[in-house]
Amino acid sequence: MEMNNQRKTIALVGNPNVGKSVFFSALTGQYQEVSNFSGTTLEVLKGHWNGVTLIDTPGIYGLSTMNEEERAVREIVLSSELVINVVNGVNLHSDLFLTRQLIDAGIPLVVALNFADEVKKYDLEIDIKQLEEMLGVPVVSTVAVNNKGLDTLKSLLSDGKVSKEGAADSRIAQEVLKLAQEYGVSRAESLLILEGDLDLAARYGMEPGQQRDKFYLLRRAYVDNIIASVVKENHIHDTFKVKLSQWMLNPISGIPILVVVLWITYELVGVVFAQYLVGFTEGVLMGEYYQPAVRHLVSQFISPDAAVGILLTGKFGLLTMAVTYVFGLLLPLVFGFFLVLSLLEDSGYLPRIAILLDRATGYLGLNGQAIIPIILGFGCVTMASITTRILSSRRERRIAIFLLALAVPCSAQLAFITGVLAGMGPGYLILYIIIIFSVLAGSGIVLGRLLPGTTSPLMVDLPPLRVPRVLNVVTKTRDRTIDFIREAIPLFAGGALLLGLFQITGFLITVQVAMEPLTTGWLGLPKESASAFIMGFIRRDFGTVGIMSMPMLPLQQFVALITLTLFVPCIASTMVIFKELGWRDGIFMWPSVFITAFAVGGVLNRLLHFFQGPWVLPFTAGSVLLALAVVLGLSRLWRKDTF
Amino acid sequence: MTTLDKAQKGQVIKISSIDNPDIKTQAIRLGIGEGEVVTCREIIPAGPVVICKCKQEVAIGRQLARKIGIEPVALPLNKCASCMVADAKTPQRAQAVSHKI
Incomplete structure (x- = not known):
């Protein structure tokens, strides 16, 4: 095939987990652009x-x-x-x-026949000559991760020996060619239309064909x-991996095994990356060196109290908060998360957890896979919201992200929560766990029922x-991190600008005053707690610290803790939610979390007062579990017919 | 007719019917469509059923497994029976020592 004149396109196509990406980076060398494919949200x-x-x-x-992936690949192949x-x-x-x-x-x-090493390990013999003959196209044996066979593939591609179409099944080809001629469509389009592709049929104003089952069965037999004829299996042995x-x-x-893996993951992402590394990058690098330096530099030209000064270097400044969040907080977190995710992906463990x-x-x-983001959420909700990418459908991503935003406290907040709860005694700790778990399960059940599909x-x-x-994991982690940070920068800059404008216009104070009836009236908290909630939006742990430093009764403190745990995700998470789910879902989700948090907090406030006395904790716990049981019962009563 | 959720671990079975058209298509692609012989690899209590076709394992949710009809097949246990599709059709193999199902 001639490859000189205009830019030709070659697509790497295959089943999941066959190593396409390894071929891709081996051929293209380094990090390349990620682009959204038209008509889909797939990258x-x-x-x-x-x-x-x-x-x-x-x-x-x-x-x-069958799914969005197939549609995208179809367009690329065509x-x-x-x-x-x-x-x-x-x-x-x-x-x-x-x-x-x-x-x-x-x-x-x-055809790149990959995993030639594993084929050997399994004691399989594949007759490549015979396979080439039966397919009618060149077959190259490869071990992509070790770079084996890639040279052969490259020379094949540049020799122009691969222009050949393969040996199609004559029974299928007959009908395909007939339709292609009749309607002037390509062979590929003709086949897909005969196999019932609605989109393509509509594109050409044709009736979708009914041949899917027939063609599929013929192909299966082929x-x-x-x-x-080509695979010879010598003997079967149970290996350690099996x-x-x-x-x-x-x-x-x-x-x-899962508990151990999750514990290691939590230690790595939630502790090493989210606490130690971020403590250094955000606290020391950004907080002690970068921010004072940039403030000093800017103050040479612009007064820090002027509107522009506030927007640039104020509390929510473009150069202070936005830069710190992106590079001090998000960069190490996202890197740690993608590292673990790449390891889990490459090991093949993820589908087993599911x-x-x-x-x-x-x-x-x-889906079972949703447990992974939920666990990672205890490290950092922001990063865990990105993990929901591993879930198969948008419906499942919505539920998982909502649960993360609502009921999963991140490690930073968790540290202060345990501090407060430790001072209140084990009874409150147990009640806390029961309430948060019930809210998580209850809202999951309700969403599972309510969302379409x-x-x-x-x-x-x-x-x-x-x-x-190692090399593959590192490359993947690096590429994904760069890509994510690149997309996050404009979002964080925009968010910082907005908050800065709120601050300049005094809107922040207005919010604080407006929230007072809610905090004092409904939650029964001192009116100063409003500021803790606003702080909690900026960073969850700031809010919790705010509550700790306020003089309050134990019951008030407990109500505040629960409400703050459920309260809207921090700025970073909010932005990631918007980024991952889009504006429409984000705008709906944010107030929903807000309302749920205050509803639970207010009801808890009333329950605690209602049961006042020595039995307050068990009674409250009992009513919460009863409510969960009712929700579960109702949802089962109206269960949708699955599938 | 029995269904896949009632299969036992290690049992060799033939998929006889799949209720859902999309799943049926996907099953043909994976080589576990109607008429295929597979081994039941693992049954997670109240959870999915894992079947094996050659070296490939496919997990099928419990709800879905209830809608997949199966028939028991008599084949020697020590082999991954599903790899012997071609052989299974020959009378010689079919008469091989059967294991109790």
Whole structure:
């Protein structure tokens, strides 16, 4: 294929977890632009190699319209000149299905048979010559993480030997060509329309075809036939990894393993990164060196009390707060989080957690995977909200982010909360845990019922467990961090500007006064506590410190603690929520959290007064659990038919 | 007809029916469509069922498993039966020592 004249496009396509991204970075060399693919919210990576545009695509099992990923990949494939189809040599059964579909679509193809090392380890023999013949396209054996086979692939691509379309199934090809000729569409479009692609059919004003089942079954038989002729299995042995996988899935051993993994994760992200490292970057680097320096520098030109001075270097200044939050707070947190996420992803453990916990989280309208962001939220809600990206549907991301924003206190706040609760005795500690857990479970149950759609039926392919490659993890973490920070900068700058304007115009004081009836009247707290809530928005732990320093009765302090825990997420989290879910959801979510927090706080205030006396704590705990039971009961009564 | 949620660990089964059209399509892609022979790898109490087709494991939620019809298949246990699809069709293999299901 000629690659000189204009920019040609090559797409990397394959099932999930086959190593497409490794090929992508190996070919393009370094970090490349991330772009949103038109018509979807999916991000795809674009890079350049040898004068060609290379596109990395999300993993899919077939080319159709089953989910957003498939739609995006379909568009990319339709507009590419060549596809590098990466397949996992160990899982040819499912991987070759997509390969055959691409061949039936008449798309020029080269197959990278990846994980050649694992194929050997499993004692499988694959006859590559025979496979090439049956597919009709070149097949290159690779171990991408070790750079093996990549040179062969590169020379194949630049030799121009891969312009060939594969050997399509003649039974399918007949109908495809007929329709293509009749309507003047491409072979690929014709195949997809025959397989019932509604979008494409509508684009050409055609009737979607009814051939999906027929073609799929023909293709399945074709793949089975290929496997029977090219794969030779010598013997089967249970390796350690297979055993480990079983231990991870069996609840008796799986739950202890999960607890240990989560504990290590929490220690790493919640303590090492969120406390020690951020303490240094935010407290020392930014607080002690950067901020005084920038204030001093700016004050040479602009008075710090002038409006512009306040906007630039005030409490919420563009150069002070925004820069500190982005580089002192967000950068180390996001790096720590992406590091853990990349490790978990590459090891293949994530889908196993999802399976282990699928049942329990099902009550909350969530997939089992949602437990990961919730746990990370105890480290930092901001970062955990980003983790919800691992969840499969938007519905599930909404629920998880709402629960994080509402009921999960971050590590900084948790430190002060435990401090206050320790002074009040174990009874209050237990009541605190019961209330927060009930709010978490209760709102999850309610959201699971209210939000349109149902928990998507679980059918996940389990990748084999693998020891993550250091280089791959580091590259992935670095690229994702850079990308995230790049997107966060304008949001934080805008937020800082807005708060600065509030401060200049005196709007902040107005809010404080306006909140007083709510704080004193409804929550029964001293009127000064209003400022603690405003502080709590800036940083959750600031608010908690504010409460600690105010003279209050134990019951008042407890109501304030609960309300502050549930109270709106801090500025950083709020911005991430807007960034992750968009303005519409963010605008709805923020007041919902606010209302829920004050509703729970107010009801708690009344309960505590109602039960006043020696039995106040057990009675209050009992009523909270009773309320949760009622919510659960009602939700089961009106249970949606799942699927 | 029994359903996948009632399978037992280690049992070799043939998928006989899948109720949901989208899931049915996805199952064909993964090689676990109607008519395929798979091994039941793991059953998480009240949770998903993990089936194995060759080296590939697929977890299926309990709700979904209730809607997938299965038939028991007699095949030797010490092999990942699902890898022997081609063989399973030959009479010789079908007569191999069966294990109690």
